[in-house]
Amino acid sequence: xxxxxxxxxxxxxxxxxxxxxxxxxxxxxxxxxxxxxxxxxxxxxxxxxxxxxxxxxxxxxxxxxxxxxxxxxxxxxxxxxxxxxxxxxxxxxxxxxxxxxxxxxxxxxxxxxxxxxxxxxxxxxxxxxxxxxxxxxxxxxxxxxxxxxxxxxxxxxxxxxxxxxxxxxxxxxxxxxxxxxxxxxxxxxxxxxxxxxxxxxxxxxxxxxxxxxxxxxxxxxxxxxxxxx
Amino acid sequence: xxxxxxxxxxxxxxxxxxxxxxxxxxxxxxxxxxxxxxxxxxxxxxxxxxxxxxxxxxxxxxxxxxxxxxxxxxxxxxxxxxxxxxxxxxxxxxxxxxxxxxxxxxxxxxxxxxxxxxxxxxxxxxxxxxxxxxxxxxxxxxxxxxxxxxxxxxxxxxxxxxxxxxxxxxxxxxxxxxxxxxxxxxxxxxxxxxxxxxxxxxxxxxxxxxxxxxxxxxxxxxxxxxxxxxxxxxxxxxxxxxxxxxxxxxxxxxxxxxxxxxxxxxxxxxxxxxxxxxxxxxxxxxxxxxxxxxxxxxxxxx
Numbered sequence: 001x002x003x004x005x006x007x008x009x010x011x012x013x014x015x016x017x018x019x020x021x022x023x024x025x026x027x028x029x030x031x032x033x034x035x036x037x038x039x040x041x042x043x044x045x046x047x048x049x050x051x052x053x054x055x056x057x058x059x060x061x062x063x064x065x066x067x068x069x070x071x072x073x074x075x076x077x078x079x080x081x082x083x084x085x086x087x088x089x090x091x092x093x094x095x096x097x098x099x100x101x102x103x104x105x106x107x108x109x110x111x112x113x114x115x116x117x118x119x120x121x122x123x124x125x126x127x128x129x130x131x132x133x134x135x136x137x138x139x140x141x142x143x144x145x146x147x148x149x150x151x152x153x154x155x156x157x158x159x160x161x162x163x164x165x166x167x168x169x170x171x172x173x174x175x176x177x178x179x180x181x182x183x184x185x186x187x188x189x190x191x192x193x194x195x196x197x198x199x200x201x202x203x204x205x206x207x208x209x210x211x212x213x214x215x216x217x218x219x220x221x222x223x224x225x226x227x228x229x
Numbered sequence: 230x231x232x233x234x235x236x237x238x239x240x241x242x243x244x245x246x247x248x249x250x251x252x253x254x255x256x257x258x259x260x261x262x263x264x265x266x267x268x269x270x271x272x273x274x275x276x277x278x279x280x281x282x283x284x285x286x287x288x289x290x291x292x293x294x295x296x297x298x299x300x301x302x303x304x305x306x307x308x309x310x311x312x313x314x315x316x317x318x319x320x321x322x323x324x325x326x327x328x329x330x331x332x333x334x335x336x337x338x339x340x341x342x343x344x345x346x347x348x349x350x351x352x353x354x355x356x357x358x359x360x361x362x363x364x365x366x367x368x369x370x371x372x373x374x375x376x377x378x379x380x381x382x383x384x385x386x387x388x389x390x391x392x393x394x395x396x397x398x399x400x401x402x403x404x405x406x407x408x409x410x411x412x413x414x415x416x417x418x419x420x421x422x423x424x425x426x427x428x429x430x431x432x433x434x435x436x437x438x439x440x441x442x443x444x445x446x447x448x449x450x451x452x453x454x455x456x457x458x459x460x461x462x463x464x465x466x467x468x469x470x471x472x473x474x475x476x477x478x479x480x481x482x483x484x485x486x487x488x489x490x491x492x493x494x495x496x497x498x499x500x501x502x503x504x505x506x507x508x509x510x511x512x513x514x515x516x517x518x519x520x521x522x523x524x525x526x527x528x529x530x531x
Contacts, residue, residue, distance in 0.1 A: 118345045119309035119327050121356055129357045129507040134490070134500045134518070136525075148360075160306060164293055167308050 088199070095196050102189045109182040116175045194221075202226060294331050294341060299355060300365040301387035303341055305329050312352055313341040314386035318413050323382040324348070342386065346509045349380040350443055350470040354515035357504040361517065362439075363466035367391040369437040371460050373424045373452065374398065374444035377406035378417070384441070385414045392416055395434045395460075399423045424452050427459040434460050440467045440520075445475040450489055454496035463521040467498060473512040482512040490516060497521050 018028035029037075069080035086094070133148070135141035198204070203224040212220050292307035305313050313329060319340040322328055327343040346352040355362065364370055366389040375381045375396035385394050396411070397420045398404045404421040411417040420430045424444055427434075437460050442453045453469055461467065471489050473482035480488075482505075490500050493516065500518035 114347075117347060119311045119343050121311050121346055123304060123310055123312070123356070127356075127358055129505040130503075131358055132503040134502065136499075160293060161290060164290065164307050167291070168306055168310050171308050171310065 092196065092199060095192065095199075099189065099192045099196065102185060102192065106182060106185045106189060109178055109185060113175065113178050113182060116171065116178065120171055120175055122172075292329055292331060294329065294339075297355070299362055301389065302344075302355060305341060305343070309343060311343045312346065312356060313343045314383045316340040316342045317386050317390065317416070321413060323410055324377070324379045326379075342383070344383050345379075349383065350506060350510065350513065350515060351380055351441065351468070352383070353506040353509035353513075354468070354470070354504055354517075356509070357506055357515070359504050359515060359517055360502055361466075362468060363517070364388060364439050364441075364468075368439055369393045369435065370395070371434060371437040371440045371456060372396045373440065373442040373456060375407050375419070376400075376443075377403045378410040378419070380443070381407065381417060382410055382414065385417045388416060390416055393418065393435075393437075395420060395437065397422060397424045397430065424456060427456045431459055436460060436462045438462065438465050440465070442467065442469040445470075445472045447476050449476070450492035450496065453493070454498070457496075457498070457520050461520050464523065465520050466518065467520055468515060468517050469493070470506075471514045471516060472510075473514075482514070486514045486516070493518065 015030075016028060018025065022028075066079075070078060072078065084091075133141075133144045135144055198221065203226075204221045207220045207222055211222075292305055292309075294303050294305045294313070296302075297304050297312070301314065303313050303315065305311050307329075309327065309329070311327075316328065319338070322342065326345060329341045329343065331339050331341065333339060344352040346356050351362065364384060364387055366387070368388045369392060370384055370388060372381055372384060372394055375398040378396060378398075381394055381396045385392075388394060394417045396407055396417055398407050399422065401421055404419065407419045408421070411419040418433060420433055422430045424442075425448075440453060440457055440461050442449060442456075444452055446452060449469065449471070453467060457465075457467065469489075471486055473480075473485040476485050476489065486503060490503065493500055498518050498520055499522050500516050502518075503514050503516045506513040506515060
């Protein structure tokens with residue numbers, strides 16, 4: 001029956017809204033809104049009441065551990081440091097995730113470097129390779145020597161527009177910056193990996209200065225060999 | 230080109246209020262096209278000093294391409310500073326290399342492909358300053374150790390439609406890529422055979438001008454000699470890339486190169502020059518030379 005009643009068109013119920021002159025108070029509060037607000041208010045009121053009662057009935061001779069664990073520093077009440085919330089395994093996992101992020105950044109940086117070096121061949125720079133000529137006899141050697149002296153390497157672009165020079169220089173600058181960044185990231189990664197290794201199980205000790213074969217500024221550790229099987 | 234531009238400037242100085250509106254639109258395009266000290270000569274291939282520029286979206290030149298000392302090789306300057314070859318199949322990259330499109334003076338478009346010296350020993354040798362690679366448009370080249378055909382595609386660009394590249398590769402896996410590449414380049418003939426047995430593909434290969442060998446085998450000098458005896462014309466040339474580690478990992482690189490050169494000299498080859506491939510490859514060298522050179526007549530007294 002109700003479905004039939006629903007089929008008949010009825011006038012929609014219109015909710016009263018906030019009058020225009022009271023717009024500054026926001027939406028008009030309805031009874032159900034008031035109920036929520038009042039409940040929250042009374043809850044807080046009760047809580048405060050309970051705390052006040054607790055303070056009133058406190059035994060001044062009773063000992064509490066907070067008395068020695070916490071103190072005021074410059075007028076601010078400070079609790080004693082919370083002991084480590086995380087277990088060793090959880091900490092290791094978090095660190096490995098940090099390392100994973102750094103590694104991902106290193107890889108992406110290396111990929112970008114590769115892409116840049118594919119198109120930046122440093123054509124104008126001094127070559128670092130060795131060029132050897134083979135001569136049959138003295139005369140041949142003389143001829144080759146005279147020929148190679150006149151050869152001036154790659155053809156120079158004499159009248160390159162300033163704009164293109166700037167573009168090339170910018171590309172080389174980017175490559176240099178990326179290389180530096182990759183190098184720095186790698187350093188960070190090595191340090192983090194070392195810390196992680198040190199946290200793992202396995203007997204190890206820090207080497208003394210005189211035991212280190214190739215001296216470095218960083219501490220060197222040695223793990224005791226352990227049979228795995 | 231620069232003349233109307235100049236006239237505009239003069240007009241601006243003399244009668245600014247009257248001529249400003251009328252002259253500026255005419256003067257602007259001339260000012261960009263006729264940049265002083267930046268001329269374009271017609272003709273591309275092999276003419277040293279010929280220059281092409283790419284006109285970008287806003288009318289500025291973004292890349293300048295100039296012919297290299299070696300015929301068929303070019304240098305692109307712009308955001309990149311790279312060796313490149315003119316793409317024989319415009320619009321297609323072989324190994325995801327960067328392509329550079331450039332517009333000529335007459336509006337025709339030319340495409341170049343960047344030649345990565347980290348992936349190609351030949352490009353590294355060219356950048357290393359080798360005097361002559363003996364490959365030029367129209368050359369017939371036998372390429373031993375073609376692998377996936379990355380360098381082969383650049384050699385095919387270099388020799389152009391009038392030249393031929395016979396690319397020999399033993400491994401069927403990388404040979405598949407080679408064949409796919411050759412399907413689009415009519416001047417490449419892929420041969421999936423062992424380069425040690427040239428008799429097996431002797432009916433496919435004619436006489437060639439140059440043999441390029443990049444086989445990285447301990448007996449690569451013998452392989453080169455065998456192929457040269459079949460296919461290389463007298464007075465032809467060879468380019469061989471030597472990886473020191475592949476021949477003798479215990480000896481120093483220099484000693485290995487010297488011993489390889491000795492082996493080549495014993496096989497009627499006459500090495501002419503040798504470049505190491507730093508900084509692109511470690512302990513690699515490229516040796517270039519001639520084959521069966523006729524003896525020079527002794528000069529009596531000069």
